Amino acid sequence: MKTLFCICILLVATGLYSQQFIKDTSFSTSNFVPLSFHIVDSSLVYGHDWDGFFNETFVYKRNYSGIWTRLSTLGIDGRTINVWGVDSSKLWLASQTKLYYTSNSGANWEDRLTVPSGGYINGLMFSEENPNIGYFLCDPPSNSGHRAIIYFTRDAGESWDTVSIYIGPNHLGLQDAGCIANNDFVYFGLTGNLWPNLTFLPRMIYTTNGGNNWSIITIPATELNVLKTSFKSTGKTGLISLYSDSSKIYKTTNSGENWTKMATFANGTVNLEWVGNSDIWYANFDTIVYKTSNGGMNWTKFLGTEEYDTFYDIKFKRSGNRYIGYFMVFNLKSLKYEIIRYSDTITTTNISNISSVIPSGYELKQNYPNPFNPETNIEFSLPKNGNIELLIYNNLGKEIYKISEYKQAGKYNFKFKAENLSSGVYFYRLITENFSSTKRMLFIK
Known part of the structure; x- marks a missing residue:
């Protein structure tokens, strides 16, 4: 603990x-x-x-x-x-x-x-x-x-x-x-x-x-x-x-x-x-x-x-x-x-905008590389302005990282660094007013 x-x-x-x-x-x-x-x-x-x-x-x-x-x-x-x-x-x-x-x-x-x-x-x-x-x-x-x-x-x-x-x-x-x-x-x-x-x-x-x-x-x-x-x-x-x-x-x-x-x-x-x-x-x-x-x-x-x-x-x-x-x-x-x-x-400093072109819909992509060590990229798309939450959980369901921000419509990349974590399965989730998606990633030291 x-x-x-x-x-x-x-x-x-x-x-x-x-x-x-x-x-x-x-x-x-x-x-x-x-x-x-x-x-x-x-x-x-x-x-x-x-x-x-x-x-x-x-x-x-x-x-x-x-x-x-x-x-x-x-x-x-x-x-x-x-x-x-x-x-x-x-x-x-x-x-x-x-x-x-x-x-x-x-x-x-x-x-x-x-x-x-x-x-x-x-x-x-x-x-x-x-x-x-x-x-x-x-x-x-x-x-x-x-x-x-x-x-x-x-x-x-x-x-x-x-x-x-x-x-x-x-x-x-x-x-x-x-x-x-x-x-x-x-x-x-x-x-x-x-x-x-x-x-x-x-x-x-x-x-x-x-x-x-x-x-x-x-x-x-x-x-x-x-x-x-x-x-x-x-x-x-x-x-x-x-x-x-x-x-x-x-x-x-x-x-x-x-x-x-x-x-x-x-x-x-x-x-x-x-x-x-x-x-x-x-x-x-x-x-x-x-x-x-x-x-x-x-x-x-x-x-x-x-x-x-x-x-x-x-x-x-x-x-x-x-x-x-x-x-x-x-x-x-x-x-x-x-x-x-x-x-x-x-x-x-966590999330960078990679395109200001307004996408047609919400999307949370699979992280890359995956498996990863010690960092990986998580990309997502927002078709309209709004509050977003990006969360990361361990395999026990415990929240270990959270970002809560207001973002303009566009495409974004979040670089997640896990050098202080243990090897294992982790989950990341994107939540907006009209969209929610969760994906799995693997960290191997």
Whole structure:
């Protein structure tokens, strides 16, 4: 087992990284509730803050010149939950009971929606794939019979429809625990609960058909609360963070039918963020941010110093082979909340394009040479753009290598090197949205 573990570590790297940290010196606050972010694009970012002592909401915008400015929040009432930016002038703000909207950078706010008495909004989100689609989960209102309400829009918030779902007497939603993977797959994390001598396991509400039907998944874990759901854009593969007396990360590759525990951390709440079209996730546990580059199999310390006490919100946005991240942290020296801006470039070196001529169909060719020692070529064809996964398994069915990328239509070659593996039979598999194929190869030293 130790040998196989070492082999996996050597094989999982799929890219080279060029990274940079920048402290946004134009922003700092000593308010009581830390900021949450929404990244519109590489330069436009919104954030929100709520001062519990004065019951006052703050909304900030980082414009294209890199300066954070505070927007007017006149007319906003109650504790705010999160902000969602549309463009440089339009944004949404969710409070515990209302949705607000502005089309002029906060000069005027419209009260768009109020949930029933006793209900609470757990965070507003819109689809990255189709910004007209949006959702939020409302905790069961008074006298609702423990039925939560899912609000959804198909016209960018001009109108909202609802569907109710029974979640039981001991479950509630959690702030910012939802995830829109794509137009079909949507997830909401729920709390568990301890009742006298009974444990209610953590659950998720989910749909796989764009909200036409909703179901509940029970996660086989001892932790009570699903703090964060973070799924790939394919919809089926994702990580969730759970917390009660310890923090754990679980993974599913089939929309929650099965779960595998990927990591355990001693304490601290967990925020998970996926970097689009990759196997990269970030997770913060109080004073430390961790990173995985292989879908959760291995985690390494990414950021954490004695200067910073607690990392709160983290958000990422990818464009092409580059992505940016924002970290909200409390500085022990200045006694203020600060923002760290992070940028990274992923340069994939595993797969090379051998022809830009668009093929007529999908194809996974037999590797050559075969048998091979120590490397072989695997060619495949894609008739259209899309996400692909290329996986390699040993003869016991254990995954030992995985690439998950977005590719343009064309023909590609992947050079697989196996000098650190044992001789034997291996299998390689190509998966796209509309195609799947598996072939056998033989490695002989």
